Amino acid sequence: MPARIRVSPLREYLRQANRAQEDIEHERALVSTAAGSYKAVAYLGPLSLHSVNSDANASLPSGIIAARRAYPRAYFKAGHMINACFGGNGQRSNNLTILTGSANTSMTSRDNRVKDALRELYRLFSAFQSAKIALQDIGRCRIRLEVRVSRNKWGANTPDSYITNRVYVRATFQNNPADRSAVIRDTLRSRAAHVNDIDDLQDRIDNLLTQASGTISNRNTGRYT
Numbered sequence: 001m002p003a004r005i006r007v008s009p010l011r012e013y014l015r016q017a018n019r020a021q022e023d024i025e026h027e028r029a030l031v032s033t034a035a036g037s038y039k040a041v042a043y044l045g046p047l048s049l050h051s052v053n054s055d056a057n058a059s060l061p062s063g064i065i066a067a068r069r070a071y072p073r074a075y076f077k078a079g080h081m082i083n084a085c086f087g088g089n090g091q092r093s094n095n096l097t098i099l100t101g102s103a104n105t106s107m108t109s110r111d112n113r114v115k116d117a118l119r120e121l122y123r124l125f126s127a128f129q130s131a132k133i134a135l136q137d138i139g140r141c142r143i144r145l146e147v148r149v150s151r152n153k154w155g156a157n158t159p160d161s162y163i164t165n166r167v168y169v170r171a172t173f174q175n176n177p178a179d180r181s182a183v184i185r186d187t188l189r190s191r192a193a194h195v196n197d198i199d200d201l202q203d204r205i206d207n208l209l210t211q212a213s214g215t216i217s218n219r220n221t222g223r224y225t
Contacts, residue, residue: 013129014046014122020135021045021142024087032093034063035162039148040081040088040095043174046125048086048143049118056080056090063162064098070159074224075101079167081147083111086118097149098163103218110169113212117143117171117205124201131184131198140176143209145169154220165219171212173205 008016022045042048056078059065068076079099082088088095099107121143128138148168154160181195 010126010129014125017125017135018045018047022048032061034061036061036097037081037094039146041144041146042082042086042088044086044118044143044145046122049115050085050087052084054090055084056096061093061096061098063159066159067098067162071224077101077104079104079107082145085115086145097167100218103167103216106216107167110212110214113208114143114145114171117208117212120201120205120208124198124205127198127201133183137183140174142174144172144174163218167216167218169213169216171209173209175202
């Protein structure tokens with residue numbers, strides 16, 4: 001049976017929870033090439049959403065300069081693998097890849113669903129705090145965001161070899177234990193409806209991350225030259 005202890009005020013509760021859940025740098029490639037990163041992974045907690053402007057260095061990864069000269073109509077962007085709003089560093093090639101303008105727009109759309117999921121994750125932890133659930137009883141409760149590029153490129157020669165054909169986004173809710181009903185009912189027997197609120201928030205996070213996941217085409221459509 002979980003211990004009934006005094007739970008800290010919301011802001012401190014969220015800070016402690018975020019420290020336990022978040023790992024922005026984990027598994028990020030330490031070495032990048034002229035094409036940028038192959039894969040980046042971030043683990044996001046309830047305070048991992050930040051209001052920041054894009055900090056992408058437009059001259060990175062280094063292959064983007066030649067790519068722009070070769071394909072001016074592709075409107076290449078220095079695309080974040082992990083969005084700046086999630087703590088991704090736009091000044092490092094190991095968090096950037098070369099995206100066409102349309103692929104970058106698609107990436108933004110998927111990032112927006114992750115942002116929505118993070119807002120729900122914030123609300124979920126706020127509900128945990130309101131329910132007086134001790135942090136040690138929560139377990140894993142975070143978003144895992146993995147972005148990687150395909151090995152297939154536009155061509156074998158530079159700058160085509162710098163440009164990936166596809167970007168894969170996989171956003172998942174690491175939620176263990178998935179069912180916290182017993183913990184909540186034991187803590188707040190007279191407020192069982194609170195369990196439904198928490199269940200609904202978890203479902204919304206799952207649904208949003210499903211929308212965020214998928215494959216983004218970055219292929220050469222033939223109209224860029």
